Amino acid sequence: MEKVLDITSNDHIIMIDKLCKRILGHPEILGRIIKGFIKEAEDVSLEEIIELIKGKKDQEGNSYFQQLNNVIDIAHHGRVEFDYFCCINLPQADGTMKRIYLDVEIQNVENPGYAPLTRGNDYLSRMITSQNGKEYDYRNYDGMKKTYVIWILPQAAKKRDGHVNRINSKLENVSGSTIERLESYDKSEQIMIYLNKDHDIKNKYEDSDWIKTPLVIFLNNTYDLLIKKEVMKEYGFEEIEKEVKKMCNLGEMIARENIEKGHSMGLEQGLVQGQKLERIASIKNLMKKMAIPLDKAMDLLDLSSIEKEEMKKHFQS
Template identity: 90%
Template sequence: MEKVLEITSNDHIIMIDKLCKRILGYPEILGRIIKGFIKESKDVSLEEIIELIKGKKDQEGNSYFQQLNNVIDIAHHGRVEFDYLCCINLPQDDETMKRIYLDVEIQNVENPGYAPLTRGNDYLSRMITSQNGKEYDYRNYDGMKKTYVIWILPQAAKKRDGHVNRINSKLENISGSTIERLESYDKSEQIMIYLNKDHDIKDKYEDSDWIKTPLVIFLNNTYDLLVKKEVMKEYGFEEIEKEVKKMCNLGEMIARENIEKGHSIGLEQGLVQGLAQGQKLERITLIKNMMESLQCSMQRAMDVLKLTADERKDVEEYFKS
């Protein structure tokens, strides 16, 4: 039974992961990411960017925005699957157009055994190489378009909550004063957005709150649907409720499965150590399962289970030991 529950929970977690990736592509979310962190969007309003993503076309009937195949498979160099890959043409004040290629990645684990930025360098290289034959060739490398990888870390450490880093190429004069054209070397950037899943939505971020708070709320299951609806209303989201509701429902399914799993484990241990001790271990196991599966805090898990003061004390003492 425990194995069946584990498989079922894993399937639901995979479904939540897919829903998160779908949420990234909603115009109201993706538009905010582009407006907030893509430098080439400075001449375009958020409302205009959202319209471009929704399918606005130019006078020739070409779309400004295109979601791309999220898999790039280069012969003899391996296969990469992106979370959300797209390109967009951004109008400029000088009446020119700048096309950028953008990959948005959700990274739940800060330290997966390597630096995400090194993985990002591989992604950027593939995004540039995949333009060969379309945007540029050996006769005109200047046709190469700028690429971005934006990392969203919705479960970063609390001390990094709200931090954003930009990593790009810089010109350094080693000797002399010759300046290279910016557009010749400014071809790739990575953005790291650190968010903490226990962020208090009453505590507004000092900058870019209009995108950081929605991201941390929609990409975590720390808050229930009612709170997420309040955020949607406060920040002006209209078309995202369906996916957010699905995520919350899947989270509840995982919670119920873990309650059953925790009950089963608690009974087995209780036979050996006595009913009282078994119930204590059952609660602790259940709390641990919920924290892992629902990506929520210990306090949130205890609130959901409506533990008494004494039960909370037992759990808190266990996690302190």
């Protein structure tokens, strides 16, 4: 996970990183991600997926879900660290069970100097290789389980807000009409979920709003707890308040420290940045609570013309 805010210190980046990973792994969030974007989960209800993640076991006492070591270190091939790595056994309509391996990544920078999908290919390869000797070996490659990398981009450009891309293997008949079994080549998939941090929660996403809006709100450390509680209530969350409250507290701490200490940017810059964050938070609160447009909220806060132009640029970006 890349840095979340340019103004945060390394310690804050680490704290936000850990909180985001805890939110990703929460059963009510992870369950929605799996239900919304994993094809093998289409015959399983959200409630059942959440129960599986919480530790439900089969008749033999084996758990359906397991959080895995997020570090894979292959000799002579380097080390990678995933944001949240797990596997889950998903019941199918025909009575069988399908196990999938899943890595969920938060990517705050859309273009970090390379395409995240190319990094995802490396991750998928390692996730498959790590199954060697466990799920399959040289005598039975068919035991290989499908792997997913889901990219969540919570600070994507506004023009891409709500977009989802699915990248997987496709069969092409170059000559003739022979069809290969889907299970023999459908072993890896990447999903890109683009979200804009300034998404207006009054405007529902056309599809999968029940997971996209919570991700936008819960993974953003500038929304206050009141707004997040409203989202929890509206979208039926029951147990995630502790995690999102910590994210709110951290956001408040960062804004306060920007004002009091000026951060590493210097006191004057820190004061300006901290005041800007407070103005943004105040505007969002007014727009949400009073259901008023941006211009009216800025008038109520008695912003100067220069401040208004700056806020307009921020909300339009």
